[in-house]
Amino acid sequence: MRLIRGVAIALALVLLAAGGVGAQEITLSVAVSLKDAVEELGRGFMAARPGVTLRYNFGASGDLQKQIEAGAPIDVFLSAAQRQMDELEKQKLIVSASRRAFARNVLTVVKPADSRIDIAKPADLLEARVGRIVIGSPKTVPAGQYAEESLRALGLWERLGPKIVFSENVRQALDYVARGEVDAGFVYTTDAATRAHGVKEAFRPPDDSYRPIVYPGAVVAASKQPVIGQAFLDLLGSPQGRTVLSRFGFQPPPAGAR
Amino acid sequence: MSPDNLSALRLSLQVAVVSTALNALVGIPIAYLLARRRFWGRSLVDLLVTLPLVLPPTVVGYYLIVLLGRRGVLGAPLYELSGFTVAFTWYAAVIAATVMALPLLVRTVRAAIESVDRDLERAAYTLGRSELRTALEVTLPLARNGILAGLVLAFARALGEFGATLMLAGNIPGRTATVPLSIYTAVQTGESGEALGLVAALTALSCLVLVVANRLGARAA
DSSP: OHHHHHHHHHHHHHHHHHTTTTOEEEEEEEEGGGHHHHHHHHHHHHHHSTTEEEEEEEEOHHHHHHHHHTTOOOSEEEOSSHHHHHHHHHTTOBOGGGOEEEEEEOEEEEEETTOOOOOOSGGGGGSTTOOOEEEEOTTTOHHHHHHHHHHHHTTOHHHHGGGEEEESSHHHHHHHHHTTSSSEEEEEHHHHHHTTTTEEEEEOOOGGGSOOEEEEEEEBTTOSOHHHHHHHHHHHHSHHHHHHHHHTTOBOOOTTOO | OOHHHHHHHHHHHHHHHHHHHHHHHHHHHHHHHHHHOOOTTHHHHHHHHHHHHHSOHHHHHHHHHHHHSTTSTTHHHHHHHHSOOOTTSHHHHHHHHHHHHHHHHHHHHHHHHHTSOHHHHHHHHHTTOOHHHHIIIIIHHHTHHHHHHHHHHHHHHHHTOOHHHHHHHOOOTTTTOOHHHHHHHHHHTTOHHHHHHHHHHHHHHHHHHHHHHHHHHHHHO
16 A cells, blocks of 8 residues: 555656646747758757757658647747648638748759769759659658649659659658669758768759748747747847858748748 | 559559468468478577567668668669669568568468377378478468468558558559558548548458458367
């Protein structure tokens, strides 16, 4: 009997402690291409605010959007495309007033670092030597959506059909290229920079073949910590935030974008 | 049901059938050897054959990539010689399903063989039959129900394979997106109607397979 009481008290203490006495935690769903930049900004954010903990949920923006729609306890959403944010805004799942664009990215085609296949322009992807090309699954991955848009605009989508394989997110596409599983892949320039030893840029699809890659961020409507969430969004938009983002290769958002 | 879903069903059945056939070819001899013979490395073979059963599918998937990826231990020479890689093809789905289902087949068949009366085998030997002929004409036929039960279980496991398949074969509609992978994608994209259809189909199929396996197992006892 005493043993059971002892265990019950110990359990209660453990649960209380885990409840986060005094800690304020927010969870951010972040497009995986932002991983390195957000982690760095987050470290500075937490250092300046003792007691605040940031938890990250990285993934393809489409998957993250669906999770928020399904009621996942997320405080802030940073998306790699406006489409996913628009969907959430339509369903009133984000705080519209908090929404702002904070970065812009550029699409590039990479090949394995030791590849000896010459790929210098889009039409080269049709060559027989290029066996497989990876893009993020257009159903859920913005990078894949932009890639498909670009290939369609260039008239290559149908002809490349059987060569294209899908990945679950843009970092997996990058990984496939770095591992040599495919001959080329569509990723962001910022992703290519994180794997400089594994991949090299082959060419960049023409800017006018896809819509601008705008990254919006917003506080989720159901968030229990909107103030902290807004503070992080403010950091993203601040000069300090922009410096860190540009160090990772992100560009400032187009004027007027949200 | 959408064309993508129908192709997922067709692909799943194709993969499961081929994988079970491969498992029969490889697994029944292994089960016989483990049941009836002492040989150097026996424990190691037993361990390797059982490992996919206890390891998480993603661990098995990882090893398969290391082995068969384009730069893999076996994949690199294969690519050098033929320009072919298994990753992202339905062969990869077959390999993943085969490896994950093999332990189920081997264990079931081994148990069935071990339960065959050795006196009957010895009788065949005294009548001049070689071990191979005895195995084929006496032991395996007597273990038949257990073998069938093992095949059916392996088929069910191959049908439901997800983790290792996703890693080695990818999730490409029409080519490697089996039913479990398609359900995953449908849920990810909020297509609950599609998901439900696939779930219902796979559940019905798996129930059928298990009922058959149980009947065969009961007859073996």
